Amino acid sequence: MKSAGGLRARFPTRPEPALSGVPFRWALAAGVFVVVAMLLGLALGPVDLGIVGVVREVLSHVPFLGVDSSFSDTEDAILWELRAPRVVLGLLVGAMLASAGAGYQGVFRNPLADPYLLGAAAGAGLGATLVIAYDLGGDGGLDLRPPAAFVGAMLGVALAYLLGRSVGGRQTATLILAGVTVASFLTAVQTFVQQRSAETVQEVYSWILGQLETSGWTDVLIVLPYAIGSAVALLVHRRLLDVLAVGDDEAASLGIPVARVRLLVVAAATLGTAAAVAFSGLIAFVGIIVPHAVRLMAGASYRVVLPLSLAFGAGFLVLMDLVSRTAVAPAQLPIGVVTAFLGAPFFAVVLRTTRTVGP
């Protein structure tokens, strides 16, 4: 193609710093937040291991440093077999929920979008309820709730997506309505099943409120590939989400395959959400407040919002889990209750002290 009509050739170009992604001070803040949350999560609990002790123990595993651990065998086991898997699972779940929320908000240009928008929660709820109510896999000692919740979440979103597409139109509103439709239907089925076996209501209810209990590193290893896949796919699309902010038509006129980008982001966010939900139940609110708090404080570009949501979501959930297992020890509060109870006032403060911004 001839470039005689092109414009760039006429511009004097001078060296210019690239538009920065995440500002350095925010990257630093996010890093510090995650490390502090991890140390607190590892150190505190029914047995206080002490932050210094935890740091020494961790460093003692680094070769050539010559740091000796002060831990007894019991303390060692508490740290590595009980707390560490739980903290790492918290990091993964928080990161996935927050980044999935940011992804959904970008792709639907809707500030109220959360990771459960397209029926993931209802599908997961139904899957887990079926397992609990009919006591599936219970005798073999096999916990079928996570896989059932995972499959339910994926199926719920797939149904909503197919319904939205078949109704036609490239409108995001159609897709959201399809999500609402599928969610209502699945919730109805779930409620029906639950009512039929009233003795399991308590267990279903506490699953829905969310909990972060693990049977050790196995769960972490199962979640890890989903977390990595979802995070990488979302981060790859972070700039394209900024382009989508000008609407489907204009994004298309800028050369973006809009429908494909939307499908990929929804798929990545759903994969992460389903994996998180499978091991944590329905933790509400993280997917909305973390991205919005980041947006209000650090900027609206998804090149900033997505990576920071990932980091702050991870640290946030570890801290919330810490509260949920220490506040009324030896009992545990459902983590979904803690995230909403502490997250809501925090977000109210952020809302009041920053300027108003949209999605």
Place this chain on the structure above:
Amino acid sequence: MRLAARDVRVVLEGVPVVDGVGFALEEGEWLGLIGPNGAGKTTILRAVGGLVPYSGSIRLQDDEAGGLRRREVARRVAVVPQIPVIPPDASVLEYVVLGRTPHLGYAGSPGPRDVAAARSALARLDGAHLVDRRLGSLSGGERQRAVLARAVAQDASLLLLDEPTSALDVGAQQQVLELVASLRAETGLTVLSAMHDLTHAGQYADRLLLLDGGREQASGTPHQVLTEELILRHFGASVRIVSDAETGIAVVPLRPPVAVEQPVP
């Protein structure tokens, strides 16, 4: 860039919205599409920009528009929509950099050259002072300047303008059109625009194409197309065409003749 459209038809929800329209633009030319609401102006622009399927032929330089990848079209054709979607929290610079999208890889980030191109585009449109402003805080005229800068940063050689001045006051309208005219003069940009304001259409475009009901009704120089008779027939408007060396062509609306004579004092 040369643009040649032949027998273009677009059917939307069973209704033929554009019905056998053809035109040709040489490099650096400005063609204005005029016509009443619903005449098919916007749809033609959307077909050229690859945003709606069409039958017939639309050739961008030597390639059929419908056969090009979206990204390839975006490198050649920049669109200024009628009502741009404005992300209010983006800075003007971030917004103008979006124009570099067709030149970046799928997962790529804008580099120093892209930022430089965006700054130059803004400077070119006398908008250098706007770089750090939030879009939500701009006036209508400033905002349209940012949208135009995004199109310029896109580095395309065909510019599609869909009613680029419909939300602006008369001063801002004139500024925007003057900016397009000077861009065209300096860079050989080819312009295809849909315009409501017939006076502006006559003053800025080289040639006009009058559409009604999805079909071509007249085409030629502004003097050939902007006649009192054609405007009455297709817009149902009584106008007087004024033309002299100083004003160029101007279309002045007249109040329709009243049945009862006004009493003479």
